[in-house]
Amino acid sequence: MIFNLYGIFMSDSYLSNRNSIRQKMRSLRNSINAKQQQKITKLLIKKLVSYLPIIQAKKIAIFLSIDGEPNTKPLIKVLLEENKQIFLPVIKSYVENDLIFINYTPKTPLILNTFGILEPIINKDNILNLSDLDVMLVPLVAFDRKGQRLGMGRGYYDRTLQNWQKYNFLPIGIAHDFQLVEKLPTAKWDIPLPIIITPSHIWQW
Numbered sequence: 710m711i712f713n714l715y716g717i718f719m720s721d722s723y724l725s726n727r728n729s730i731r732q733k734m735r736s737l738r739n740s741i742n743a744k745q746q747q748k749i750t751k752l753l754i755k756k757l758v759s760y761l762p763i764i765q766a767k768k769i770a771i772f773l774s775i776d777g778e779p780n781t782k783p784l785i786k787v788l789l790e791e792n793k794q795i796f797l798p799v800i801k802s803y804v805e806n807d808l809i810f811i812n813y814t815p816k817t818p819l820i821l822n823t824f825g826i827l828e829p830i831i832n833k834d835n836i837l838n839l840s841d842l843d844v845m846l847v848p849l850v851a852f853d854r855k856g857q858r859l860g861m862g863r864g865y866y867d868r869t870l871q872n873w874q875k876y877n878f879l880p881i882g883i884a885h886d887f888q889l890v891e892k893l894p895t896a897k898w899d900i901p902l903p904i905i906i907t908p909s910h911i912w913q914w
């Protein structure tokens with residue numbers, strides 16, 4: 710029997726259902742070729758840069774894509790050209806939510822973390838205070854018709870997005886259209902997203 714952190718019993722079928730959705734979506738998005746990715750990125754950028762909360766945002770947290778996620782590099786370039794301040798997540802187990810966000814410019818040195826993801830190098834002047842953030846672009850593996858989100862399974866964004874309303878930034882999920890499922894099996898700690906943007910649609914709840 711498996712109990713999670715909260716002492717909640719997690720049945721085998723519940724866990725395997727979440728994991729099989731993760732596996733299916735991750736293999737689907739890894740099968741996208743470079744040309745399709747380019748097209749997806751173009752459409753996503755178009756949607757994002759014409760979306761009012763992005764237009765109005767000064768500080769935007771984003772992530773560097775892995776694992777077939779929509780390519781965020783061209784998006785970061787466009788946002789920097791529009792004079793947005795960009796922040797990237799860094800995994801640090803000594804902070805409460807495990808994620809801190811660091812200012813990124815084309816001059817910022819990047820290093821690989823334990824998951825093979827590039828992270829900016831931290832110095833005392835480039836750490837973001839979440840209360841100063843306007844928009845957080847959030848990665849996801851699957852989402853459903855109610856805005857529930859499934860991540861890679863480590864809960865980093867669930868912890869970071871706890872009480873996001875209090876900080877007054879807007880979380881926006883970024884995904885491929887096919888990452889939508891009818892209904893996700895959710896856990897008590899899962900934080901749903903108020904907005905998810907795909908190449909063809911802006912979902913709002």
Ligand SMILES: Nc1ncnc2c1ncn2[C@@H]1O[C@H](COP(=O)(O)OP(=O)(O)O)[C@@H](O)[C@H]1O
Nearest residue numbers: 713714859860861862863864865867868898899
């Ligand atoms: N707010 C939280 N506080 C403490 N642990 C959490 C919190 N949110 C998630 N977790 C932990 O993270 C783990 C992974 O969460 P899960 O929702 O399955 O991952 P993901 O959201 O990445 O798909 C959970 O088993 C849970 O123990």
Ligand SMILES: [Mg+2]
Nearest residue numbers: 860864867899
């Ligand atoms: Mg979760």
